[in-house]
Each structure stands twice: as C-alpha cells, then as structure tokens.
Amino acid sequence: MTMPATQCLIRLHQEHHSLEDYQGGVPRWCSGCGDNAILAAIQRVCRDEDLRPEKTMFVSGIGCSSRLPHYMKTYGFHGIHGRAFPVAEGIKMARPDLHVFVNTGDGDCCSIGAAHWIHAIRYNMNMTVMLHDNHVYGLTKKQASPTSPLGLKSNTTPRGSQLAALNPLSVTLGVQNVSFVAQAVDWVPEVMYDIMSAAFRHRGFSFVRIIQRCPEFLPKMFEPWLHDPQKTLLLSHKDGLQISAGLSKTYRNQQEHDPSNIDRAREIASLEDPLPVGILYRNPQVPCYEDLRHPAQMRTPEFIRAGFEAELDKVTVWPDQDAQTQRAA
Amino acid sequence: MNDTLTADSGVGRKTSPTRETKKAVALAEHIVEVISDSGEGAQRCGQSLAAIAARMGNGIWTTEIIPAEIQPPARSVAGASGIRIRMGSRRVTNGGDETDVVVAFNEQVLLGRVQAGELKQGCTILLESMWREHRDPKIVASYAKVVDALANDGYRVCEVPLERECLTLVSDPRRGKNMFVLGMLCNIYSLDLKLGHEQIGRIFGKKDEKVIKSNQQLLDAGWQWAERNLDFKYRIPATRSAEPQIVVNGNTAIALGVLASGMEICAMYPITPATSASHFLSDVFERVGGIVHQAEDEIAACAFAIGASYAGKCAVTISSGPGISLKQEAIGLAVMAEIPLVVVNVQRGGPSTGQPTKVEQGDLLQACFGSHGDAPKVVIAPSSIEDCFYSIITARKIAETFNMVVVVLSDASLATAQQPFPRPRFSEDWLAPPVDQSPVPEGAKPYDWDPVTGLIRRFVPGQPGGMHTLTGLAHDRLSHVAYDPANNEEGLRHRSLKLAALQKTLKTPPVFGDPEGDMLVVGWGSTKGAIEEAVERLRAEGRKVSSLHLQFIQPMPSGIREIMQRFRQVIVVEANWSDSLEDQIIDESNRRYSALAMILRARTLVDIDCWSEARGQPIKPGAICAVVRERMKHGGTQQ
Numbered sequence: 001m002t003m004p005a006t007q008c009l010i011r012l013h014q015e016h017h018s019l020e021d022y023q024g025g026v027p028r029w030c031s032g033c034g035d036n037a038i039l040a041a042i043q044r045v046c047r048d049e050d051l052r053p054e055k056t057m058f059v060s061g062i063g064c065s066s067r068l069p070h071y072m073k074t075y076g077f078h079g080i081h082g083r084a085f086p087v088a089e090g091i092k093m094a095r096p097d098l099h100v101f102v103n104t105g106d107g108d109c110c111s112i113g114a115a116h117w118i119h120a121i122r123y124n125m126n127m128t129v130m131l132h133d134n135h136v137y138g139l140t141k142k143q144a145s146p147t148s149p150l151g152l153k154s155n156t157t158p159r160g161s162q163l164a165a166l167n168p169l170s171v172t173l174g175v176q177n178v179s180f181v182a183q184a185v186d187w188v189p190e191v192m193y194d195i196m197s198a199a200f201r202h203r204g205f206s207f208v209r210i211i212q213r214c215p216e217f218l219p220k221m222f223e224p225w226l227h228d229p230q231k232t233l234l235l236s237h238k239d240g241l242q243i244s245a246g247l248s249k250t251y252r253n254q255q256e257h258d259p260s261n262i263d264r265a266r267e268i269a270s271l272e273d274p275l276p277v278g279i280l281y282r283n284p285q286v287p288c289y290e291d292l293r294h295p296a297q298m299r300t301p302e303f304i305r306a307g308f309e310a311e312l313d314k315v316t317v318w319p320d321q322d323a324q325t326q327r328a329a
Numbered sequence: 330m331n332d333t334l335t336a337d338s339g340v341g342r343k344t345s346p347t348r349e350t351k352k353a354v355a356l357a358e359h360i361v362e363v364i365s366d367s368g369e370g371a372q373r374c375g376q377s378l379a380a381i382a383a384r385m386g387n388g389i390w391t392t393e394i395i396p397a398e399i400q401p402p403a404r405s406v407a408g409a410s411g412i413r414i415r416m417g418s419r420r421v422t423n424g425g426d427e428t429d430v431v432v433a434f435n436e437q438v439l440l441g442r443v444q445a446g447e448l449k450q451g452c453t454i455l456l457e458s459m460w461r462e463h464r465d466p467k468i469v470a471s472y473a474k475v476v477d478a479l480a481n482d483g484y485r486v487c488e489v490p491l492e493r494e495c496l497t498l499v500s501d502p503r504r505g506k507n508m509f510v511l512g513m514l515c516n517i518y519s520l521d522l523k524l525g526h527e528q529i530g531r532i533f534g535k536k537d538e539k540v541i542k543s544n545q546q547l548l549d550a551g552w553q554w555a556e557r558n559l560d561f562k563y564r565i566p567a568t569r570s571a572e573p574q575i576v577v578n579g580n581t582a583i584a585l586g587v588l589a590s591g592m593e594i595c596a597m598y599p600i601t602p603a604t605s606a607s608h609f610l611s612d613v614f615e616r617v618g619g620i621v622h623q624a625e626d627e628i629a630a631c632a633f634a635i636g637a638s639y640a641g642k643c644a645v646t647i648s649s650g651p652g653i654s655l656k657q658e659a660i661g662l663a664v665m666a667e668i669p670l671v672v673v674n675v676q677r678g679g680p681s682t683g684q685p686t687k688v689e690q691g692d693l694l695q696a697c698f699g700s701h702g703d704a705p706k707v708v709i710a711p712s713s714i715e716d717c718f719y720s721i722i723t724a725r726k727i728a729e730t731f732n733m734v735v736v737v738l739s740d741a742s743l744a745t746a747q748q749p750f751p752r753p754r755f756s757e758d759w760l761a762p763p764v765d766q767s768p769v770p771e772g773a774k775p776y777d778w779d780p781v782t783g784l785i786r787r788f789v790p791g792q793p794g795g796m797h798t799l800t801g802l803a804h805d806r807l808s809h810v811a812y813d814p815a816n817n818e819e820g821l822r823h824r825s826l827k828l829a830a831l832q833k834t835l836k837t838p839p840v841f842g843d844p845e846g847d848m849l850v851v852g853w854g855s856t857k858g859a860i861e862e863a864v865e866r867l868r869a870e871g872r873k874v875s876s877l878h879l880q881f882i883q884p885m886p887s888g889i890r891e892i893m894q895r896f897r898q899v900i901v902v903e904a905n906w907s908d909s910l911e912d913q914i915i916d917e918s919n920r921r922y923s924a925l926a927m928i929l930r931a932r933t934l935v936d937i938d939c940w941s942e943a944r945g946q947p948i949k950p951g952a953i954c955a956v957v958r959e960r961m962k963h964g965g966t967q968q
Contacts, residue, residue, distance in 0.1 A: 058798075076800075078800040080658055080801055089633050090594070094642040119625035304588070307613070307618075308755055309755060311613050317574045317575070317576060
C-alpha cells in the first residue's frame with residue numbers, strides 16, 4: 001500500500017510540543033463539569049504523543065461534550081447533532097494521515113446518532129472516541145437521555161423515567177468488528193489518562209466511555225461512587241492497565257482482566273455495582289475500513305486518464321474508415 | 330404525432346406471410362417497444378437494439394418501462410416491464426410520442442400499454458402466440474379476446490410463435506426469447522446482423538463461448554423468421570458521425586463525470602432510481618483510485634462526503650428525493666461552514682415513497698430552498714445525457730471554487746435513457762487540485778470573507794497555522810462561535826453574495842427559435858428534447874413559438890426577463906404538480922404554480938403561465954404542442 005503524499009512529510013527537526021500547543025479557548029463548561037477533566041487528559045495525551053497540532057483533528061456532534069474541539073488548538077469540526085461519526089469517517093477516509101478524535105455525548109451517540117455508532121464500530125476506522133456520558137441532556141437543560149437511570153426525574157420525565165438505561169459498553173461489545181472498549185470515570189483522572197493513551201495507541205475504533213459528572217443537573221448522581229472507592233472496580237492486566245501503588249491504596253477493589261477475552265469483557269460490561277473502570281476489550285487484529293478501501297495506486301492525472309479512457313472505450317462507437325477518410329479529405 | 334417526420338407509418342396493410350423479397354420502406358424515425366413480464370429480458374433486448382442502431386449511426390433515445398415491484402405477478406396489466414426505443418435518421422433528443430411497433434410477450438402487458446395510451450392508433454403489434462394453445466382455457470379465452478379487440482380497433486396484430494421457434498434451439502425459451510426478438514427487429518429495421526452478433530458478444534462477454542453461440546443462434550433464427558413471415562421491412566437511413574460517440578444512459582454519464590471530475594469519494598445509500606450510477610461507480614471507481622462508500626443511511630452518506638470534502642477532497646453523494654430530504658440538515662451544515670459538496674438528486678415521483686421508478690421534476694424547490702434558515706446553494710440541471718456527464722465536472726469546480734453545495738438535478742427519465750454523444754476528450758483541467766498543505770500566512774483567518782464576492786480561502790487540516798474549529802453555529806471570521814447580531818448578518822450576507830458572484834460569470838442561455846414571438850416555452854432538465862421538438866413542430870405550422878431552457882436555476886443568469894419581454898406569452902412546461910384552472914375551486918388567488926414558474930414569476934415579475942404534468946411519464950412533444958396551441962388560442966398579453 002502506498003501512502004498519500006500528505007503522509008510523506010519528513011521531519012527536518014524534532015518538534016516538541018507543550019500543553020499550551022493544544023490549549024484553545026477558555027472552556028465554557030460549568031465549574032465541576034466532568035468535561036474539564038476529559039479535556040485536560042486528552043491534551044496531556046496529545047502532548048505526550050507529540051502530535052502535530054495541524055495534523056490532529058477533533059470531531060464532535062452537538063451537546064456539552066461536543067464543545068470540546070473549541071478548546072483545543074488543533075483542527076476541529078463541531079458539526080451537527082448525532083453525526084460526528086460519519087463526518088469523522090469521511091475525514092479519515094480522505095486523510096488517513098490525520099489523527100482523528102471524536103467527542104460525543106450520551107444523547108449525541110446513543111440516541112440521535114445511534115445508527116452511526118453501531119456502524120462506526122463495524123467500520124473500525126482508526127480513531128479515538130470519547131463518549132462523555134453524564135446520563136442527562138445538559139445543553140438543552142435536563143432531559144432524560146438513553147443512559148439515564150430508571151426513574152430519573154427530568155423535564156421530560158417529571159414523574160421519573162420509565163425505561164431502563166442503555167449500556168453503551170454492552171452495546172459496543174455486541175457489534176461485529178469491535179476492537180477496543182474501555183471505561184473511565186472523571187473522578188480518577190490518572191486512570192482516565194492511561195486509558196485514553198492506550199485508546200490512542202490502539203489502531204482501530206477505540207471506544208472510551210467516560211462517566212462524567214453534571215454538577216448542574218445531576219449533582220448527586222455519582223456521590224456513592226465518590227464516597228466509596230470500593231464501588232469502583234479497577235481492571236488491570238499486563239496487557240492492559242497497570243495500577244500505581246498510590247492509587248491502589250485508595251482503590252483496592254481490583255481485578256485482573258485480560259482484554260483479549262471478549263466473553264469476560266461482556267460480563268464485566270454489564271456490571272453496575274461495582275462500576276468497572278479500565279480496558280475491557282482490545283483486539284488489534286480487526287482490519288480498519290480505510291485500509292481495506294484505500295486504493296493501492298497513487299492517483300496521478302495519468303492514472304485517472306488511463307482508467308477513464310478504458311471505461312469510455314467500452315461504450316464508444318468509432319466512426320468507420322470511410323467517415324474518417326472523408327474527414328481527412 | 331410523428332407524422333411530420335415519418336415517411337410511412339405502415340398502418341393498414343394486412344399481414345400475409347410471403348417469401349418475396351421485401352423492399353424496405355425508408356422512414357425518418359420510428360418508435361419501437363419491447364414489453365414482457367419482469368425478468369423476461371425485454372430491457373436487454375431493447376437496449377441491444379438501441380446500441381446496434383446507434384452503432385449504425387442512428388439517433389436513439391431509450392425509455393425504460395419499469396414496474397414498481399421486482400417480480401410483479403406474471404401476465405398482469407400493471408406488470409409491464411420493457412423498454413421503448415426511438416430511432417431516427419437524425420439526433421434524437423427525447424422519447425417522442427406514441428409507439429409505432431410493439432413486441433409483446435403476452436397480451437396482458439400489451440393491454441397495459443394500450444390502456445396507458447402509449448401506442449399509436451393502428452400500430453403494428455408482434456405478439457407471442459403461445460397463449461393460444463395454453464392448457465388453461467381462461468388464458469386462451471383472454472388471449473383470443475384481446476387479439477380480436479385489437480384487430481377490431483384497427484391495430485395490425487402479427488402473432489409470432491416465439492416460444493415454439495425458440496424451443497427448437499434452447500430448452501428454456503424464457504431465457505432466450507429476447508434475443509430471438511432482437512433478431513426479428515434487426516430484420517424489420519434492416520440493421521446489420523453482424524453488429525447484432527458483436528452486441529451479444531459484448532453482453533455475454535463474461536460467460537463462456539457456448540452461451541454467446543446459443544444467443545447468436547437465437548438472433549439469427551429471429552432474423553430468419555421475420556424475413557420469411559413478415560411482409561414489412563423498414564430502413565431508417567443513418568449517417569455515422571465522423572467523431573467517436575459514446576452510448577450510455579444518464580446515470581452512467583453521471584458516474585463517468587465523477588471519474589473525470591477528479592473526485593475521489595462517493596458516499597451513497599441505495600435508492601431508486603439513483604443507485605445504478607453508484608453501481609457503475611462501484612465497479613469502475615477503484616480503477617482510478619476512487620472509493621464508493623455505501624453508508625449506513627442517507628444522512629451518514631452526506632456527512633461522510635462532507636467530512637471528506639472538509640479534509641480536502643471534494644466528495645459527491647448521489648441520491649433521490651426521499652434521500653435528499655434526509656440529507657437536508659447536513660447540507661445546511663455544509664452551507665453554514667462553507668464546505669464544498671456535490672449532491673446529485675436523480676429525481677423520482679413524490680411526495681414520500683411516491684413513484685420510485687418514475688420520472689418527476691418535483692424536487693426543484695427543495696433543491697433551491699431545502700434545509701432550514703437561509704441556505705444558499707447552487708442548483709444546476711442537466712438536460713441531456715451529455716449534460717449529465719459535464720454537469721458533474723462543472724459542479725465539482727464550482728463547489729471547490731465557491732466553497733458551496735452544488736445540487737445536480739437529474740431525474741428518472743435521464744437516468745435510464747440512452748443517447749449517443751461525442752466521446753469526451755479528457756482534460757487535466759477537469760481534475761481537482763492536490764490537497765493544499767502549505768502553511769497558512771500569519772494573521773490569515775478561516776472565514777476572511779471577501780467584501781465583494783463573499784469568497785473565503787478555506788484552511789484544510791494539515792496546513793500549519795490554519796488550526797481552527799469549524800462550526801455549524803453562527804461564527805465570526807476566526808470561526809469562533811458568535812451570536813451577536815452583526816456577526817450573524819455578516820455571515821448570512823457573505824454566504825449569499827457567493828451566489829451573486831457566481832451569477833456574474835454566467836451567460837444568458839440561448840433562445841431556441843426566433844428571439845421574439847408570440848409564445849416562449851421555458852423549461853429545465855430532462856424536458857429539453859421534448860420542448861424543442863415541440864417548438865420545431867409548432868414553427869413548422871407557422872406559429873411564432875420559441876423556447877428557453879435553464880441549466881443554472883440557482884443562481885439564475887441575467888437577461889431572462891429581457892428575453893421574456895420579447896414574447897406575448899410565456900409558459901413554463903415541467904414535470905411536476907401545478908393546479909389546473911379548470912378545477913372548480915381553483916382561481917388566480919389560490920392557484921399553485923409549478924416550481925420553476927413560481928421561481929420565475931418571483932424573479933421576473935412577468936405574468937408567466939404554466940403547464941405541468943406529474944404522471945410519472947416523460948412529457949411528450951405532442952402533448953406540449955397541444956397545450957401551446959390551446960393556450961395561444963386564448964392569447965392574451967402579459968402584464
């Protein structure tokens with residue numbers, strides 16, 4: 001496979017980037033919003049991976065989550081509600097040389113964009129996805145989302161929501177071609193950073209669900225988890241996360257989990273209490289759609305011309321000899 | 330209706346099988362139809378006939394007759410599947426009026442065509458006669474009844490033992506009759522049988538020699554049968570063009586246009602009647618390094634194309650009415666964020682699922698005004714098969730130059746119609762430039778609108794120094810979200826100015842006929858051939874009628890009003906709905922005009938009349954003639 005010309009840039013000098021190289025405008029999220037933690041973690045990942053800001057692309061849909069690209073100093077695409085995935089796929093297909101990140105929310109991904117989510121998993125294009133899951137619509141002011149717990153009182157469910165919550169981990173793990181699934185929580189930033197870093201390094205569709213607090217509309221939602229570390233189950237493995245000694249002092253509820261084991265990953269995904277945090281599944285063998293589709297040939301004008309003329313030849317009626325002689329005369 | 334062009338309609342003579350050498354009657358043109366149950370190969374037969382005639386140098390126009398279902402019940406009036414081929418000495422620009430010769434595989438599908446009024450009074454019917462000996466007496470009775478009734482009505486019915494004759498050559502005549510019929514038609518129209526053999530080689534090229542051989546035998550047998558048993562023969566004198574021609578339908582032309590435009594990505598979702606363009610592209614696009622992405626839905630297809638375009642490779646999404654409705658929100662994003670995008674709408678009958686396989690020009694207003702808020706986009710409408718090809722190249726260029734959405738409005742009629750046109754000479758100028766990866770000059774802004782033209786220089790990911798976050802929200806020149814009133818207006822004004830900037834580059838379209846007169850017929854899209862043929866006929870009658878055909882509908886070139894003012898009456902003819910003043914409660918205060926008439930009335934303040942038809946059939950030149958004669962009778966001056 002040949003690389004597009006845009007991938008062939010030679011680095012004449014080693015570049016080093018600092019956090020400021022990725023920091024865009026001042027975030028306008030509420031103070032205490034989990035989105036701030038996600039932003040801080042991904043900016044660290046960009047710096048530590050030394051990504052060139054002009055080659056880095058944050059794509060989002062609509063919602064609080066989807067404001068994130070505005071706070072990066074990379075290229076950003078803040079599109080329309082639910083359609084971050086197909087936009088990101090088009091970008092990646094056209095430009096495999098770009099590092100593509102997607103920021104989406106529980107409404108954006110699991111409700112209005114659910115069809116795209118399922119198929120994005122199937123395509124398994126190389127991108128890192130952050131599902132900012134705060135269990136509620138924030139930007140439109142407190143409506144129930146697909147991940148809202150049963151009985152949640154909101155502006156659209158004033159007497160409590162009637163449906164059980166959708167589990168984004170189980171859904172993702174149920175789709176063919178799934179290649180990376182992890183769960184992070186905004187209140188353990190160290191683990192969130194490690195997970196995002198692993199997600200970025202995985203070649204394929206890396207899906208990270210981040211449980212994130214909404215101080216404005218669901219201020220008490222995650223209180224029990226914040227107060228009781230035992231309610232968080234850290235997943236560790238030599239091929240997964242390694243938990244630091246410092247963290248292990250607080251979060252003692254840990255379990256070895258081999259991320260190549262999809263059956264166990266599905267069992268863990270359906271746990272509600274304790275809440276699993278870590279890498280549930282990773283399979284680097286799943287092919288990426290852009291690799292399957294990308295033409296082996298460089299698109300030179302000569303190459304296009306040859307292919308085009310060959311197609312025309314099949315449908316051409318050539319003038320007979322007489323007519324040609326006549327014309328010559 | 331073809332009388333002015335037809336030397337001999339062949340009506341009225343009795344069939345008497347003869348072995349005498351027949352003299353071929355020279356014709357200016359003829360319309361022939363082959364109809365069968367779905368799956369009996371009538372379309373392949375007719376397409377082959379058209380291809381052979383085109384190779385002989387005849388003008389052709391094919392119109393597919395497609396039932397809505399894949400496998401409608403056999404022998405049903407509604408299940409007629411087939412094709413109509415208009416062949417002429419000269420270039421043919423439309424499907425014409427009624428059929429002169431029809432080959433029918435059973436009497437029920439034939440009845441469907443008679444009832445639809447598609448056959449010329451007294452035309453020649455070649456009818457499969459196997460039904461006369463069918464074991465079901467009901468079928469025998471039905472067949473006899475129809476044959477008698479048609480003969481009584483003056484049609485020339487020739488019964489042909491297709492099944493019996495084919496059985497002597499193949500075990501399953503259902504799969505071979507069509508080539509036998511092709512042989513018969515080659516004989517009837519004095520076409521070169523050698524070209525027929527070549528055509529079969531082309532169709533079955535991927536199969537083994539045996540299949541080709543067997544079909545060529547069927548072709549020969551059909552030719553022989555007609556030679557021995559029919560007492561009529563025609564010849565449509567042809568002049569082969571001195572230039573190489575290509576013979577394709579509108580959808581293939583669109584796909585070839587995508588190839589030649591330098592676009593690299595087509596994102597689509599299957600929908601009739603647009604899909605065949607993507608089928609062809611799926612087959613050939615990869616050979617020039619392109620990709621057809623079948624997305625999970627229409628919205629995703631559009632968003633995928635937008636993503637690719639944004640990233641520097643202008644993409645196309647191909648769909649039809651219902652799919653376009655779904656894409657409208659994403660189209661609005663492309664307008665707001667000024668991302669180039671080519672949207673092809675192969676229109677079909679609407680609203681809702683409507684008539685998926687039938688022609689209608691019902692999407693003009695959604696093309697111009699679709700999506701929410703003020704979303705200016707370019708709308709162009711090809712009016713011939715050749716136009717389908719070039720309009721895609723033009724669309725890509727405009728999209729990238731102006732950073733706009735360009736909608737190309739084809740329709741089901743162009744999609745399946747075949748018409749030869751000069752083989753395009755490839756030009757590197759057609760191709761898209763390489764993705765710009767140069768550093769952005771210091772201080773340059775992503776939306777630095779030109780105060781006169783509204784144009785911007787877009788920054789593409791990978792360009793150092795150009796980093797910004799594109800947004801569908803109202804934004805300022807730095808692409809920062811900005812809600813203040815002045816900013817919002819600034820964005821609206823500059824996005825709108827781009828249409829005016831493009832309009833300044835457009836030429837006034839030429840008038841067909843005299844530049845002044847009594848009646849100007851205005852149209853757009855696939856109706857061009859029929860309208861201009863009608864104008865020719867009306868002028869031959871001594872009427873002062875001309876026509877004007879619009880390729881650019883948004884923006885509209887200047888000078889249209891001035892052209893209209895040189896005619897006493899102006900009428901728009903198009904294939905969509907408009908109210909009829911003959912309906913009891915319709916009057917000028919509530920009459921709904923056809924789409925283009927509405928736009929033109931608003932733009933020119935000329936009191937434009939309209940006549941439209943949304944029957945799902947291509948508009949016939951004869952119908953236009955009748956309307957124009959009638960409206961001219963009522964006369965009246967405008968304004």
